[in-house]
Every structure is written in structure tokens, then in C-alpha cells.
Amino acid sequence: MLSLILLMILSLIAFLITDELIHKLKNLFINAGLYGIDLCKTDKNKIPEALGVVSGCVFLITCFLFIPIAFGNGLMDTQHFPHNEFAEFLAALLSICCMLLLGFADDVLDLRWRYKLVLPTVASLPLLVVYYVNFNSTTFIIPIPFRSWFGVSVNIGFLYYIYMGMLAVFCTNAINILAGINGIEVGQSFVIALSIVVFDIIELQGDQYKAHTFSLHIMIPYLATTLGLLKHNWYPSRVFVGDTFCYVSGMTFAVVGILSHFSKTVLLFFLPQIINFIYSVPQLFHFIPCPRHRLPKFSAETNLLHASRSIIIKKDMNVFTKVMLQILTLLRLVDFTEDNESITINNMTLINLFLIKLGPMSEVMLTKKILLFQILCSCVAFVIRYPLATYFYDK
Structure with missing residues (x-):
């Protein structure tokens, strides 16, 4: 001590x-x-x-x-x-x-x-x-x-x-x-x-x-x-x-x-990062175009952040990309617009997901909300680690 x-x-x-x-x-x-x-x-x-x-x-x-x-x-x-x-x-x-x-x-x-x-x-x-x-x-x-x-x-x-x-x-x-x-x-x-x-x-x-x-x-x-x-x-x-x-x-x-x-417990504290990684997989593995930087788009007029977006050319899409977009749309995980030649969707990060679900907001407010989500996930991790664990393990 x-x-x-x-x-x-x-x-x-x-x-x-x-x-x-x-x-x-x-x-x-x-x-x-x-x-x-x-x-x-x-x-x-x-x-x-x-x-x-x-x-x-x-x-x-x-x-x-x-x-x-x-x-x-x-x-x-x-x-x-x-x-x-x-x-x-x-x-x-x-x-x-x-x-x-x-x-x-x-x-x-x-x-x-x-x-x-x-x-x-x-x-x-x-x-x-x-x-x-x-x-x-x-x-x-x-x-x-x-x-x-x-x-x-x-x-x-x-x-x-x-x-x-x-x-x-x-x-x-x-x-x-x-x-x-x-x-x-x-x-x-x-x-x-x-x-x-x-x-x-x-x-x-x-x-x-x-x-x-x-x-x-x-x-x-x-x-x-x-x-x-x-x-x-x-x-x-x-x-x-x-x-x-x-x-x-x-x-x-x-x-x-x-x-x-306690590596499994450490992973429980990484729940937001796991969600962000899984959500980012289509872009990280280039099933969907991935720009070098996917940070939110800043509006100088309103001083607010908006979800940044990427453009998918329809003629370059394969069947796998089309199916993936349909699933993401069905789950309401992307916000997209389309015309005859292309589809525009938000970049797939947890930060942009917060912006399309909660609307444009200031940078400091966005940071606070994501960190609050991180704290809530840690609380969930403790619930999984202690009360729920007794249903799956002897201790």
C-alpha cells in the first residue's frame, strides 16, 4: 500500500x-x-x-x-x-x-x-x-x-x-x-x-x-x-x-x-472502439471508397460540424458493395443521396454516425457526447463483468 x-x-x-x-x-x-x-x-x-x-x-x-x-x-x-x-x-x-x-x-x-x-x-x-x-x-x-x-x-x-x-x-x-x-x-x-x-x-x-x-x-x-x-x-x-x-x-x-x-475485460472497456471498427470495416477494407481523412466537415457559417461524405460511382460498384449498401440502409446506419451516376454516403465512423443521428453540433459538444457514450459503455462493461458473468462462469 x-x-x-x-x-x-x-x-x-x-x-x-x-x-x-x-x-x-x-x-x-x-x-x-x-x-x-x-x-x-x-x-x-x-x-x-x-x-x-x-x-x-x-x-x-x-x-x-x-x-x-x-x-x-x-x-x-x-x-x-x-x-x-x-x-x-x-x-x-x-x-x-x-x-x-x-x-x-x-x-x-x-x-x-x-x-x-x-x-x-x-x-x-x-x-x-x-x-x-x-x-x-x-x-x-x-x-x-x-x-x-x-x-x-x-x-x-x-x-x-x-x-x-x-x-x-x-x-x-x-x-x-x-x-x-x-x-x-x-x-x-x-x-x-x-x-x-x-x-x-x-x-x-x-x-x-x-x-x-x-x-x-x-x-x-x-x-x-x-x-x-x-x-x-x-x-x-x-x-x-x-x-x-x-x-x-x-x-x-x-x-x-x-x-x-484480464484481456477480455479490457476489450469490454473498448466497446465504442469495437463499434467504430466494425462500422468502419466497409471503408477500411475498401469495399466502399475511403478517403485519407474521414473527419467531420466544418461549416464556417454556422461553426458546426456535419458528417463528411464519400462518393461511390455506380458503374464501379460490384454486387457485394450493392448488397452491403442495402443492408446498411435497412439498418439506417448510413445517410445517402443518389443520382443517375453516383451515390453519396456519410463516411463510416462513429463520429459521423453521431452527427447523422443527432444532427450537426459544435465540436466541443460532439466530443462531450462521444466521451459520455464511452463512460456509459464502461458502465455496461462493469455490468457484464460482474452481475451477468455469474450466469456464464462459476465466479
Whole structure:
């Protein structure tokens, strides 16, 4: 308990340092050519990009400084030093550090999407190696209604490692594609991190005390530095976070989910991102034309955001695209107009879906409503994890 109190003090200092560093380093990023223009504003001021590298660095340094506190007793008594726990912590930080480096490289070099899938896989390798050495548990517990067919548990072997690698890829990119308005990337990450912290605190009284303590050791400094970044990224944004922040955040969530053995619960906290990914699939896989940027369209006259749109040329449509459009129209998930030669539909993101269902709104109001949806989904996740889980599992 003392170590957690000291960690919170360290994290408070990390928040203040993150806040101050971002304020002081903004112009340095602009001078280096790392800046962008906010397309949802009337002014065209230069806004520094990739400031997620600042919060990521402070987060990692805070975790490094915490190592002597977390493992201080073991250092005094080398015979009882917790080597396995120490290896997990270092592997977690190594994977996050790799993602920080690769994410910043993406911000600077603007890598293609195929690399965005490869990079998290490479960065998760230290994590998977330590999991293999320390646990190598590849068994899934089968829900009670299906045990008559599959038994109590199923060992899926190497497929479990593929699942964990895919979890890292999904977490990093799921945050990255739910983006485009001020505060949304950092805001959703903050809510997910806070949900994980609450879950850890609830579970501290259980038999997985060490696993959830490990998770808190990672999540508390992450939460503090993310809050420091959110202060500058909130509407009207003074900085952009870049892919660096999305990559670091996704890997951090994957790390605690895998090494603390609650990856399925982490996915429950990603319900809005899962919905956004499934809704985006037709465009992400180019069944429907997908522009480079799918952020909402800003109206300078009304200062409101409208759903952005893509054009489908009818003569280029195949049968699969036609069927997909019919299904989406039947489910009322797209808003489209058509003429003799083309069909115009909204870009398929959760942000645009909110705009076609709730109507045009200001950017800050849209961010608040999506974050409220994120919070509601976290509440649903806790209901699934606790009351409903008893119907499917013994505990």
C-alpha cells in the first residue's frame, strides 16, 4: 500500500511536469516542422503535432523511477527477489518504449497503413516472450451454457499468442481510427484507463492481488500524464497528440490486459472502439471508397460540424458493395443521396454516425457526447463483468 501512495505522489509530479513541458516545447515542434492546421476551425494557426511523445516519455520515466520503490525490498534481500515480476515490469516498459519510438517515427515519416499493423506486432514480442516464460497459460474457460459441448476449458496453444498479438494491434489502431476532433483520442484513453484503475481497485481484495497491483503500477502514472496532455488537447486544442500517443496508449492497455490476465475485460472497456471498427470495416477494407481523412466537415457559417461524405460511382460498384449498401440502409446506419451516376454516403465512423443521428453540433459538444457514450459503455462493461458473468462462469 505504501508503494501505491508513493506512486501517486510520483504521478502527481509527472502530471505537473507533463503540463509544463508541453507548454514549453510547443514552439520547438513547430520549428522542427511538426505542426498541422485544425481543419475544424476558421483560423489557420500552426498547431504542434506529435506532443504525445512528451506525455509518453514522462510516463516511462516515472515508471523507471518507481522501480526501486516497487522492488526495493527485493533489492535488500536478493535471495527472495521477485525475478518473474521484475521481468514482467521491464518487458511491459520495453514494449511501451518500442511503441513510443515507432509511433514517433510514424508521426515524422507518415508511414503507410500496412506498417501500422506490423509495428504493434513487433513491439509486443518482448511481452509475449515474458508471458511464455512466466505463464505459458493458453487455456480458455468455457462459459457454462457451452460446457456440454466443449468441456470446462479449451487449450488453444499457439493460437493464444496470436490472439495476444492481435490484441496489441487492435488496441493501438482502434484508438487511432476514432479520431479527428479535439480531445477525442486523449479523452477516450483517459476514460478507458480510469475504468481499468477502478476495476483493479475492486479486484485488489481478490486472489489476483499481485496481478492488479502490477496493473496499477502501470496505469496510475499513465493516467496522470494523459491528464496533463488532455489539458492542452481539449477544445480548443493547443496541441495535437499524433499517432505516438495512440500507439503508446494502445500498447499500455494491451500490456496490463495480457500480463494481469484480464484481456477480455479490457476489450469490454473498448466497446465504442469495437463499434467504430466494425462500422468502419466497409471503408477500411475498401469495399466502399475511403478517403485519407474521414473527419467531420466544418461549416464556417454556422461553426458546426456535419458528417463528411464519400462518393461511390455506380458503374464501379460490384454486387457485394450493392448488397452491403442495402443492408446498411435497412439498418439506417448510413445517410445517402443518389443520382443517375453516383451515390453519396456519410463516411463510416462513429463520429459521423453521431452527427447523422443527432444532427450537426459544435465540436466541443460532439466530443462531450462521444466521451459520455464511452463512460456509459464502461458502465455496461462493469455490468457484464460482474452481475451477468455469474450466469456464464462459476465466479
